Structures are given as structure tokens and as C-alpha cells.
Amino acid sequence: MKLTEYFLPTLISDPKEADTISHKLMQRAGLIDKTSSGIYSFLPIGLSVLRNVESIVKEEMNRIGAMELLMPTLTPSSLWKETGRWTEYGDDMFRVKDRKGSEFGLSPTHEEIICDIVRGRVRSYKKLPLAFYQIQTKFRDEPRPRAGIIRGREFLMKDAYSFHATEEDAERAYKRFFDAYCRIFDRCGFSYIIVEAETGLIGGSFSHEFIALSDSGEDTVFVCPKCGYSASLDRAEIGIRDLEPASDGEPKEVYTPGLTSVQDVAKFLKADPVQLIKTLIYKADSEFVAAVILGTDELAEKKLKKVLGCKELKLAKKEAIVEATGTPVGFSGPIGLKLKMIADNSIKGRKNLVVGGNKMDTHITGVSSGRDFEPDLFADIKIAKNNDPCKKCEGRLEEKRGIELGHTFKLGTKYSQAMNLVFLDEEGKEHFIIMGCYGIGVSRIVATIIEQNCDERGIIWPKALAPFDAILININPEDFGLTNLSDEIYSVLEKEGIKVLYDDRIESPGKKFADADLIGIPWQIIVGKKATKENIELCERKTKNKEFVKLDELIGRISRE
């Protein structure tokens, strides 16, 4: 491709609205153009990369026997109503009406649609298992799109669905998808971790998130550098902390007028906030419970939910707290509380604590756990912090930011029950089909690659994903000698099937080098005054290493591995 005939609108300065590195570079290097908030066009060079990502994804999906299909974006409300997600999705789903007034949703995901395809057509165990995938545009009306295409309202996703007769088979498929995901992210050259995750609106029994580490990421994860343990913020298991021990004190009521926050109380009593105890009142399904944690911690609701085994867990409302404990908000404490009490295990054996007095404007100092109150259960119910001890080894957890690239779910029968997907086994008995679903944010991958592969000059594409293999820079297209040589190199490379972008523009060398570095094509072939067929300059974008090769060596040097 000759650059004079190509559409590559590069920018010298960062666009004002972008502040993550990948967003800036995608706009500056002419990969994308914003149409509206969270909605982007892929320009030619951006689309090349997107297609390269797609082909890696497709190859790995095909390799594990998943069949590609394509489902519609516009989907009738009736299907969503079957599973209840027409309501559950709320404002996150874009909705439209047809001319007759029938309601449709722009699909944010496709469980309902694939189930509708499969049900009725698969009635026998003999037709199972099945696995399908598609690469398709998804719509989600995000409350806050951000960071360019990292969180868009319209984005490209690979979603896959598998159907099984048995749990064991579903788990085997889960493993196959899991391994395929690892291969995909390895081939893209990502540095990533895999964490156990929550299933959210998709539902199901368990799931894993594939998270690329990046400071621009929106997810917080914890990694143990020693044993490799990794988990998301609200699930990371923490070992026992080695807190400064305190000696026993005498319980004493103190008057703390209007002081409800840990900070205020600690300041007022001149106490270390770690000696304070927070007592949070939650409503677990229909029962009120008290969660007791250190003043310096935050409660991990998902952990507490798991400990309680309840379906719904919500912080109790102000009036409900008064009703359940007889105490206004901010003065609840563990002593004499008549609710089920779960305490974080870092409270076990702690002494000389400050707790709420279960009385207006009152706290109690000098309290010891075990002596003055005994929770029903000790458990890990706090959110992890940087440098917390690892539960699996003696290491320390490190807090990192990441971008979620993939998510695998073992769904079980959530959708097959709602949509009546049944099959007959060998004995003619009816069962619900067991499902799995597996997603990858394809467009998000493109941004994430840039996050992990760039320098101050611009993008550095991994060779497997680059929009072109090489950029051929003719330093002076008005010089016949240089142009003849450049033309010859260009036609030789093209003939060999090497994708080359030929910078034949009449521009200053500085601009050409700057653009080449910005768009990040792995190899730069530079044709300047000293160049001959026997002495062609080849520069690697990533390292900026220069070497001089003969024309017939060039192909071998830059062909894809």
C-alpha cells in the first residue's frame, strides 16, 4: 500500500478528550475516530489490527471445535422476558420499537438467542455436546463509557456458548475454552492474570476473568509475587495479619457526641484507627446480621454473602438499623447486640478496642474480643489491601490494575431452565441441558495491546498483530535514484506477500520517521542517500536496532515467524 493512496490521519498532539495512553495513541495514529461517547469507527489501519485479532480468536475457537455462527443484534423483548432479563438489564440495554410498536433490544449478550436456536432442535443426548461462537457487535448503554474503546457502548465481542448432557462434559468444555483463551492471550503477547470472579448478570456457578495488567485498567486485582496467587479485589483471600498487639483494658463508656465516623472517633479519643471497630448492619435476605471489621478496613460484601450463604445482601437502611438494634446509625457495637454476628478474623483476640456503645452518642473503650463479646463466626470478610499477607504462602499481596479481556462462565442450567432446553438421556429421561458461556472483548484487545506495547514515540505492534509487516520509507521521493530503489524493494516485498506500507509522500524525513514510530509497524526499511540493493537499512521499531541487509535477504529477515 502506498501511503499517498492510503487514509492515515495522524495527529501531532494528543486529542484533548483522551487521557489514557491507548486512547491517545489510537486517535493520534489514525486507528479510530469517535462518533459519539463510547461509540467509535475503526479506520483502515485500526481495522487491520482488529481483523488480525479476530483471526487469532477464530483459529483458536475453531481448533477446539466451536462452530461460528452469526446471531442478530436486534432481538425481540419476548426472548428476554423468558429469563427475566428484559427487566433485570434495566437501562443498560438499548431498546427500540418497530413500526407496530413491538419492543426490541439491541443485544448486550446472546444467551437467550442461542437458547432459542438450540431448543426444540436438540432433544437427544446424541446431539450433545455443541459449541458455537460468533464475533459480533454488542450494545450496552454503559453509565459511563471511558478510555476510548476500553469501555464503549458499542463494541466487538467474541461470545461462545456450549451445551452439554453432563456436568463432567460441561467442565471438560470449560477447560478447553479456558486453555484456548490462554493460547489467544499468549499469541497476542499479553501479560495477564486469571482470577476467579463473580458471575454478575450472566449468572451461573463459577467463572474466571482474564485480566491484562495495565495502569489504565478499571479492575483492581491482587497478585502474590511469591506463589502466583491472584484474585479480584473483593475475592482476594488474605492470611492473618500481624497486627501490633495491645494489652487488656477496662471497658469504659465514653461520650462521643455526634461522632459516627471512624476518623472522627479516633481523632476525638486520640486512638489509632486500627483499634476501632466498625459494626455494619446488613439485611441478608429477610434476616438482619452484624458484620464486624477493623476501623481501617472495608467490608467485602461478596465475601460476606458467601459466608452467610444468602441470596441478597444489602446494607440496612437507617430506619431498619434503629428497628433491629435500637441504636441510631454510627453507634452500633458488638457488645450485647442480639443479632447474628460475623467478625473479620483479624479481630480475633484483639484487645483494647473501641466499639460502638449501642447507645446514642456513646462508644466503649478498652474492649477485648472474646472477653467482652463473642461473634457467631470469624471469617475473612474484608477487602484486601496492598501488602496484605497472602493466604497461600508467606508472600505479600500486591495491588494491581487490569483490563478484563475475557470471561468464562460455567452457567449450569440457569438458562436452560428458564427457556426450557431439555434433552432425553439414554434411558429416555428428561434433563435440562447444561451450559457454559465464554466472552472476549475483541475491540478491547486492540486498545490493551497498545497499553502494554508502546513508548514515548508511539505504538509498538507485536509482529503477530501489526497492520503491516514493514514500512518502507523513501527519504526523498523526488530523488530518482532513491525512488527507483524504493519502488523495486516495494515490488519485491509485495510479490513475496509481505504487507508493506510504502511511505512515498513528499515530506521531510523527520515527519516520516515520527509517523513511522507513531503507527508502530514492526520493521522500518529506510531508503536514504547511501542505500543500494546490497545495503538496505532495516530498523526494528521496538528496539530501534539498525542493521544493513541485501535486498534478497530482506524477505527472510522480516517474514513472519
Added chain:
RNA sequence: CGGGGUGUAGCGCAGUCUGGUUUAGCGCGCAGCGUUCGGGACGCUGAGGUCGGAGGUUCGAAUCCUCUCACCCCGACCA
């Protein structure tokens, strides 16, 4: 949805507080001509704007007032 911020040429900005000297400027980019040609060259000439939109105040509005729309960031929420 709560908090903060921004809308002036393709991009980045000044001008707004204190209305009039602006025919609305500057840099980059763009077009033409010439000189350059190994790290975002230089000179000359030129094109490009209903100052986000609507209404209002005023002799006069980019500037003041009211409403509104769009976009960005933090949070909440979510893949």
C-alpha cells in the same frame, strides 16, 4: 445518578472575569509556488468560523442572564 470540568477553523489553544479598538485571533495542519531533504524544515501567497444550540438583556454579545445539548474526568454501577 452525585461531584468536577470543557465546548471558539481539521487538531491544540488565546480572547469571556471587566460587552465596543477583532473585519474573531494564534500555533500546527491544509492548498499553490519556490528553496530544502537522515528525526515533526524554511519563505511568500491563500482557503477555512453562523464562537455547541435556543431564548433574553443591550444602541451593541464569543463575552452578561435563563434554559438546553454534547463531550471529558472522579465516584456509584457494570464485561
